Amino acid sequence: DAGITQSPRHKVTETGTPVTLRxxxxxxxxxxxxxxxxxxxxxxxxHYSYGVKDTDKGEVSxxxxxxxxxxxxxxxxxxxxxxxxxxxxxxxxxxxIGTDSNYGYTFGSGTRLTVV
Amino acid sequence: xxxxxxxxxxxxxEGAIVQINCTYxxxxxxxxxxxxxxxxxxxxxxxxxxxxxxxEKGRFSSFLSRSKGYxxxxxxxxxxxxxxxxxxxxxxxxxxxxxxxxxxxxVHP
Numbered sequence: 001d002a003g004i005t006q007s008p009r010h011k012v013t014e015t016g017t018p019v020t021l022r023x024x025x026x027x028x029x030x031x032x033x034x035x036x037x038x039x040x041x042x043x044x045x046x047h048y049s050y051g052v053k054d055t056d057k058g059e060v061s062x063x064x065x066x067x068x069x070x071x072x073x074x075x076x077x078x079x080x081x082x083x084x085x086x087x088x089x090x091x092x093x094x095x096x097i098g099t100d101s102n103y104g105y106t107f108g109s110g111t112r113l114t115v116v
Numbered sequence: 117x118x119x120x121x122x123x124x125x126x127x128x129x130e131g132a133i134v135q136i137n138c139t140y141x142x143x144x145x146x147x148x149x150x151x152x153x154x155x156x157x158x159x160x161x162x163x164x165x166x167x168x169x170x171x172e173k174g175r176f177s178s179f180l181s182r183s184k185g186y187x188x189x190x191x192x193x194x195x196x197x198x199x200x201x202x203x204x205x206x207x208x209x210x211x212x213x214x215x216x217x218x219x220x221x222x223v224h225p
Contacts, residue, residue, distance in 0.1 A: 033212070042203065043159070043215035058212075090158060097161050104149060105213065107158035 003027050006091050006108040013115055019078040021111050023091030031094040032074040033105070034058075034066065036087040043090065049074055081115045088112050120216035122204050127222045128194055136189045136219045138204030149205040149213050150178050150189045159203055159215075162189070191221075199223045 003026035013019050023032060034046040035058075045058030047066040055066050063085060067075045078085055089111045097104035119141045128134040140148070147166040151159040165171055165180035165187065177190040189202055201220050205213035 035215075040217065042217040043205075045212060045214075048212065059214075097164075104161040104164055106161065109158050 004091060004093060004106060004108040006089075006111050008111060009109065010112045011114070013081050013113070015082060015115055016080050019081050019113065019115075021076045021089055021091075021113070023074045023076070023108055025072055025074075025093055027093075027095070028071055029093040029095055030071075032068065033092040033094075034064075034074070034076045035090045035092060035107075036060065036085075037090060037110075038087050046076065046089075078113075081113075083115050086113060086115045120204055120206065120214065122202075122216045122219045124217070125220045125222070127224065130194055130196060130223055130225050132194050133190065133192050134194060134221065136191075136202050136204075136221065138187045138189075138216060140185050140187070140204065140206040140216075142185075142206045142208035142214070144208045144210075145182060146207045146211050148178075148180055148187050148207065149203075150187075151203040151205060151215070153201045153203060153218065155200070162202075194223050196223050196225070 005024045007022045031050055033048040035043045037043050044060045046060055046064050047058055049055045049068040065077045091108040092105045122138045149164050150162040152162050153159040163178040165178050168180055170177055170179045175192045180187045199222055201218040203218045204216040207213045
């Protein structure tokens with residue numbers, strides 16, 4: 001169990017307001033990721049982090065920023081939310097999974113964000 | 117960039133076998149993941165193939181052909197609980213997987 005928790009689980013916000021989503025992990029994993037999932041698009045990478053204060057952009061980073069001031073927390077911020085950012089947001093970490101010692105990605109439970 | 121093609125939807129009967137195909141094009145290749153996602157839930161890891169061939173894990177198996185840019189997920193002895201979306205995710209030069217749109221599998225009695 002990667003011990004990933006996302007907060008909040010659900011949020012409704014108004015267009016133009018700032019929103020911060022939090023991803024918290026308890027097992028000192030180095031790599032953390034933010035994805036969004038929309039019908040017809042699948043999971044798309046927003047930003048990722050490879051260590052404290054080390055982050056990089058994914059394929060859909062416009063309108064989003066991230067911060068990682070501590071190993072355990074990876075924050076995703078929508079500076080000024082728009083209706084196109086209504087989505088389900090998943091945080092993930094990279095870890096060894098299963099009995100074959102392969103690495104894989106474990107996802108948090110997701111945050112359902114609605115921008116009205 | 118990466119292109120991933122998998123069927124949008126498949127249906128099968130409980131107890132049967134189903135094969136979900138995935139073709140991909142990546143800039144570099146470092147392995148291919150399959151994930152299962154039930155409606156309203158997070159994706160969960162099923163398999164990871166790095167080398168060509170078949171990896172078997174109980175009722176689920178995954179096959180990879182790197183030269184053909186092709187993978188499939190084989191599900192045997194289907195159960196109702198296998199109704200879910202199955203995501204193919206090749207990992208390219210960045211080591212970060214890109215997820216396909218998923219195949220929605222419906223298992224009926």
